[in-house]
Amino acid sequence: PTGPEGPASRFRLAPDPRSEAAHRRRLLRDIDGAVQSNAFILHYQPRIALDSGERTGAEALIRWQHPRRGMVPPAQFIPIAEKNGRIGAIGGWVLQAACREAASWPEPSIVSVNVSARQLEDGLLLGQVATALELSGLDPERLELELTEGLLVDVAVDMLLMLSAIRDLGVGIALDDFGTGFASLGMLKRLPLTTMKLDRSLVRNLPADHEDAAIARAVIAAGHAMGLQVVAEGIETEAQRAFLSACGCDEGQGYLFGHPLPAGALRPGGAA
Ligand code: C2E
Numbered sequence: 236p237t238g239p240e241g242p243a244s245r246f247r248l249a250p251d252p253r254s255e256a257a258h259r260r261r262l263l264r265d266i267d268g269a270v271q272s273n274a275f276i277l278h279y280q281p282r283i284a285l286d287s288g289e290r291t292g293a294e295a296l297i298r299w300q301h302p303r304r305g306m307v308p309p310a311q312f313i314p315i316a317e318k319n320g321r322i323g324a325i326g327g328w329v330l331q332a333a334c335r336e337a338a339s340w341p342e343p344s345i346v347s348v349n350v351s352a353r354q355l356e357d358g359l360l361l362g363q364v365a366t367a368l369e370l371s372g373l374d375p376e377r378l379e380l381e382l383t384e385g386l387l388v389d390v391a392v393d394m395l396l397m398l399s400a401i402r403d404l405g406v407g408i409a410l411d412d413f414g415t416g417f418a419s420l421g422m423l424k425r426l427p428l429t430t431m432k433l434d435r436s437l438v439r440n441l442p443a444d445h446e447d448a449a450i451a452r453a454v455i456a457a458g459h460a461m462g463l464q465v466v467a468e469g470i471e472t473e474a475q476r477a478f479l480s481a482c483g484c485d486e487g488q489g490y491l492f493g494h495p496l497p498a499g500a501l502r503p504g505g506a507a
């Protein structure tokens with residue numbers, strides 16, 4: 236037999252489920268330590284107005300300075316933290332650190348902060364946002380929360396109410412990674428959104444791919460028809476920037492304008 240259960244599979248370098256579980260347990264223990272010891276840091280990626288080229292603000296992106304693994308990207312620990320009840324503590328820290336940092340930026344720059352749908356489900360988000368605003372003194376209009384499209388498909392009523400209460404403080408609400416999930420335009424209408432962020436998968440093949448070009452144009456028009464600010468992620472080339480700008484896309488982020496960097500590099504007089 237040569238199928239997946241055949242003798243050859245005994246020599247496969249498949250992940251051992253026991254060592255994977257051990258790896259997850261170790262990571263969780265390390266996450267708890269990291270919250271205590273301030274091992275998380277935020278990098279900031281500039282956000283640019285596509286017509287003027289001026290900086291409108293920056294997105295805060297978490298990294299973990301792990302004593303042995305080095306700089307760990309969020310994709311490697313945020314999902315584990317979400318599944319194991321650790322995202323509340325991390326999310327609270329992120330909000331406070333980002334608001335404190337943005338309070339030192341020239342007005343009216345906005346800071347956008349990624350939040351997990353779990354923070355809404357837990358009912359913690361409104362309190363965390365209010366605390367971060369109060370401690371930093373940041374004008375609520377200068378904070379925007381980013382929620383991932385994929386996590387919002389099934390929004391419960393109390394999550395909607397909490398989101399609306401946060402919006403009522405003056406805080407902006409962005410739908411992140413638009414174009415990757417199954418959010419319908421009808422669902423968008425139910426959310427108290429201010430901003431739509433086009434996922435970089437919609438930007439990647441612009442402007443050469445005619446279908447992607449048509450989709451990007453239509454999505455930007457739909458966003459504007461709903462009164463939203465439209466931001467494109469993952470702009471890496473001048474041709475992408477020019478196309479999106481011609482489509483009326485308001486703002487962009489991406490390596491063309493700047494990589495995520497520690498806060499000091501973004502402050503006036505900083506290195507970037
Ligand atoms: P996101 O919010 O969609 O962030 C954009 C990601 O694309 C970032 O990856 C950024 O470094 C990367 N990126 C920016 N410009 C370019 C570009 O031109 N080309 C390419 N190829 N990539 C680009 P990062 O920092 O690894 O973050 C990944 C995801 O982790 C974020 O996606 C967000 O969903 C999540 N995340 C980051 N920080 C936090 C946080 O504080 N809390 C929560 N809950 N999630 C976070």
Ligand code: MG
Binds near residue numbers: 294381
């Ligand atoms: Mg984001």
Ligand code: MG
Binds near residue numbers: 412432434
């Ligand atoms: Mg995004």
Ligand code: MG
Binds near residue numbers: 411412434435
């Ligand atoms: Mg994305």
